[in-house]
Amino acid sequence: GAGVSQSPRYKVAKRGQDVALRCDPISGHVSLFWYQQALGQGPEFLTYFQNEAQLDKSGLPSDRFFAERPEGSVSTLKIQRTQQEDSAVYLCASSVNRGWGTEAFFGQGTRLTVV
Amino acid sequence: KQEVTQIPAALSVPEGENLVLNCSFTDSAIYNLQWFRQDPGKGLTSLLLIQSSQREQTSGRLNASLDKSSGRSTLYIAASQPGDSATYLCAVHPAPSGGSYIPTFGRGTSLIVHP
Numbered sequence: 001g002a003g004v005s006q007s008p009r010y011k012v013a014k015r016g017q018d019v020a021l022r023c024d025p026i027s028g029h030v031s032l033f034w035y036q037q038a039l040g041q042g043p044e045f046l047t048y049f050q051n052e053a054q055l056d057k058s059g060l061p062s063d064r065f066f067a068e069r070p071e072g073s074v075s076t077l078k079i080q081r082t083q084q085e086d087s088a089v090y091l092c093a094s095s096v097n098r099g100w101g102t103e104a105f106f107g108q109g110t111r112l113t114v115v
Numbered sequence: 116k117q118e119v120t121q122i123p124a125a126l127s128v129p130e131g132e133n134l135v136l137n138c139s140f141t142d143s144a145i146y147n148l149q150w151f152r153q154d155p156g157k158g159l160t161s162l163l164l165i166q167s168s169q170r171e172q173t174s175g176r177l178n179a180s181l182d183k184s185s186g187r188s189t190l191y192i193a194a195s196q197p198g199d200s201a202t203y204l205c206a207v208h209p210a211p212s213g214g215s216y217i218p219t220f221g222r223g224t225s226l227i228v229h230p
Contacts, residue, residue, distance in 0.1 A: 042223050043206075043220045045217050048216060056216070091158060104149065105161065
């Protein structure tokens with residue numbers, strides 16, 4: 001596709017359930033970012049990939065959060081044993097170069113609600 | 116650690132007014148600064164990106180300026196329209212010499228333009 005695609009758009013999970021969120025970046029983009037955005041807040045950094053290498057995961061809030069990008073394209077963010085405080089919009093962004101020296105493009109996000 | 120502040124947090128104006136949204140950052144060692152628009156329930160749409168060596172960028176009714184030394188950027192919206200209603204976010208990309216590729220977001224300015 002022409003843009004960054006995220007799926008599902010909406011996810012409702014029962015507390016304790018595991019979830020997997022998918023991001024399809026723009027083809028050929030080197031950098032991929034995951035951000036978490038709580039209601040009324042700005043996006044907060046979670047993790048960064050350069051191709052398949054996870055160079056920074058300092059923003060992951062706990063060891064229940066895990067992200068991968070095994071072939072340097074599609075990325076999955078997995079949250080184990082979801083809790084109510086995990087409810088947020090999860091945004092994925094990609095950029096053609098390292099970091100976003102050029103422009104970053106964002107997907108529509110996945111809205112996760114934990115009940 | 117970079118901190119990004121956006122003022123005002125919310126703004127409600129009548130159609131036709133010229134607007135100024137402010138973004139300030141604490142660490143002036145930046146690579147670029149990017150302004151985004153976010154509609155409710157949507158992802159982020161890039162509006163303007165200013166490299167650290169630039170002073171301003173323009174796109175249609177939007178003009179963004181950057182004063183790196185004072186840690187400030189402004190987004191100027193001319194002749195506002197109801198369709199401009201959205202949340203406006205600024206994101207600061209650190210200079211690579213600092214070893215980080217992680218952009219930091221402000222919390223956004225929520226704009227309502229009423230007819």
